[in-house]
Amino acid sequence: MIIIGDVISGTTSSEIRYPGILEGWFGVHWWTGRTFVIVFPNTRYICTFGQPQRIDSLRFTSALSIGLAVVFLVIAAGISIIKIISGGIGMPRLFPIITDVASVIDLFIVVPVLMTTYMCHYNVHNIDKELEDSSQMRGVVRASLTLCSSVYLLTSFFGFLLFGE
Numbered sequence: 046m047i048i049i050g051d052v053i054s055g056t057t058s059s060e061i062r063y064p065g066i067l068e069g070w071f072g073v074h075w076w077t078g079r080t081f082v083i084v085f086p087n088t089r090y091i092c093t094f095g096q097p098q099r100i101d102s103l104r105f106t107s108a109l110s111i112g113l114a115v116v117f118l119v120i121a122a123g124i125s126i127i128k129i130i131s132g133g134i135g136m137p138r139l140f141p142i143i144t145d146v147a148s149v150i151d152l153f154i155v156v157p158v159l160m161t162t163y164m165c166h167y168n169v170h171n172i173d174k175e176l177e178d179s180s181q182m183r184g185v186v187r188a189s190l191t192l193c194s195s196v197y198l199l200t201s202f203f204g205f206l207l208f209g210e
Contacts, residue, residue: 048204049117054082058208101175114196121203128207137205 050056054077055065067077075081090106128134143149173182 048121048200050079050083054079111192111196114200118196118200118203121200121207125203125206134206 051063051065053066055063055068056079057063065077067082071077125134141148141152169182169186172185173179176182176185
């Protein structure tokens with residue numbers, strides 16, 4: 046969500062303003078700001094899909110979310126590759142610069158992202174219950190973890206190349 050918020054609504058880094066897609070198309074409005082861009086869709090989707098009677102009803106939503114993540118990954122990879130070819134990306138910093146306690150605390154910014162990445166593990170029992178053949182469960186879990194992990198890692202890699210920190 047952090048990366049999506051930066052790309053769609055824009056961000057400021059080192060006093061350089063990146064306008065983002067909505068701000069570039071429509072200008073600065075309350076609905077093109079980062080808070081609205083992140084909170085409104087999340088609230089809408091969580092309220093709409095958060096209480097299904099059967100987990101089977103979420104199959105299309107899950108497929109759509111994975112599909113959109115893959116589309117975002119392709120876009121991020123494309124931008125990164127184009128910037129690498131044109132020489133627009135410098136050498137990313139491989140290790141953090143630790144100067145004081147605040148810089149150590151800044152290292153833990155990634156923890157909420159990692160925690161929410163795999164927060165759907167409690168649905169495994171519901172999925173197992175709804176499968177016709179329980180022996181498929183191992184393959185389902187393996188495939189979903191492989192797909193989600195690879196999309197997440199590749200998105201992180203290309204995001205690191207683009208933003209460098």
